[in-house]
Amino acid sequence: MSETMKAKTNGDVGAPVFVVDGLRRHFGGVPAVDGVSLSLRSGEVLGLIGPNGSGKSTAISIISGFIKADEGSVVLDGRDITNRRSDQVARSGLVRTFQIPRVWGELTALEHLLISGVAVAEESLRTALIRRRHLRELERATARRAAEVLDYLNLGSLADTRAGSLSGGQKRLLEFGRLMMLKPKVILLDEPFAGVNPTMVQQLQKVIDQLRSEGVAILLVEHNLQALTESVDRVAVLALGRLIAEGDIETVRQIPEVVTAYLGERKRK
């Protein structure tokens, strides 16, 4: 665990629900992620910032099982999930979004949530053909929860609309709905506010607050510093694949390395 991490976690109460330790991945000898360590407690929101190419998205992809790590470990709720398949990672309670909101264009909004619901754990030809009673009950419960989540996200009236015809912001909300259906312990959000209008940003923030109040730990990768200030407890700064600073946002802002690597670049814009 890095020095910055130790300094932070020693002062906290409660064991972290999510620990990344010494994560490393090289591409053709070039380090994309170079010994990154992070930890999150239930209900905590950690911002992950860094300039383009600093390894933020690669780190998310490794943690969520889309890219294999060369070294290091990812532990969720005491279980080592390092290099597990991405679908196993999702079912174990660690879920992610993508930089550009992704939906299944041909499926309805409701179907998105049903797929992500509990019933998805049971999908097979056998259960599709022999619809056992407990499965039907499970499906009914999933359908009820899906309807509730859609209403909560103000997408209730669009339940039967094909996701491909939703607006960008609605697609982003639907992604959050998909996450909520998976009953996650940890959520990785890859630039959730990018290209979203201010009203929608507020709505997304409301959802994030709701999730954290339910005890979900959130790792939020973001370029939008303003949004980050309002949403996160701490920030970690990544540059060239390495974690160069971590702490509350005001402290981190003062670190000269950070100003050079990231904030300085933003100020010049």
Added chain:
Amino acid sequence: MSTLTDAIGYGLVSAILIALSASAFSLQYSVSGVPNFAHGDLLTIGAYGALVAQRMGLNLAAGAAIGGISGGIFGWLMYRVVLRTFVRRGARLVFTVAVTAGIALILENSIGLIFGNSNVNLVVANQVARHIGPFLWTNTQLVILIGGAVLLGALYFILLRTDFGRAIRAISDNPDLARASGVRVERTVQMTWLMCGALAALAGVALAMSEPNFGIYLGSDFLLVTFAAAIIGGIGKVNGAVIGALIIGVVTEVSGSYLSAGFKQVCAITILVIVLLVRPNGLLNIQRAGAEA
């Protein structure tokens, strides 16, 4: 007039056979990105499975079940043992085409080795034709029409109303998103190959029932119309495969009855080319060229 309606009637029987075969081909392609050139041999396996059952003294219904199960197992094995490796490594289309064409050769020669290269036939009772509305159908053709419609209905039910079906559609659309949502992509793709193998084999049993006799190329000779129907509709879509099958089935039978039976394949290819000239992605216009599983 009666020639035309008779031809349309035969065309509908052809269409249901093509629809079963093309839906199976299309679904396998949409979840795995593999255009299965050994697809025709799944039909042949179904027909020979039914033949074996009949030779053992079982009736045709039991024969169809055995044929369907054989096709399911072979479809699953094809993917699980051979194609999965290529799909995982992101092999280019030309390689999967070559591999599946190779599997086709192996299967055809193996069937020839076991059953001999001379033609065989399924014993089908009572070929009396009767008029139903404007159409003239034999009992066998009626069984094929009704059985085929029931199978297609079941397929639609699975795709639209079950978790397995929703998972198939999600994987066809965006496999990474499916993984991120906890869908067991690998298992679902394998189960799709199993289901579609069984569907193709049942189409093979029906095809063998409608032919006076058949041989080891029963299914591979049917591949062209299967491809044409799947591609016309917009590959990867079951709706498209069914619409494509209706067009190909009816037009080829009608043209065959006015021209010569030898023109049927030419006619299928002509329709394919014309449709693709107007709509390059097929009638239902799917952009995506398959998924990686």
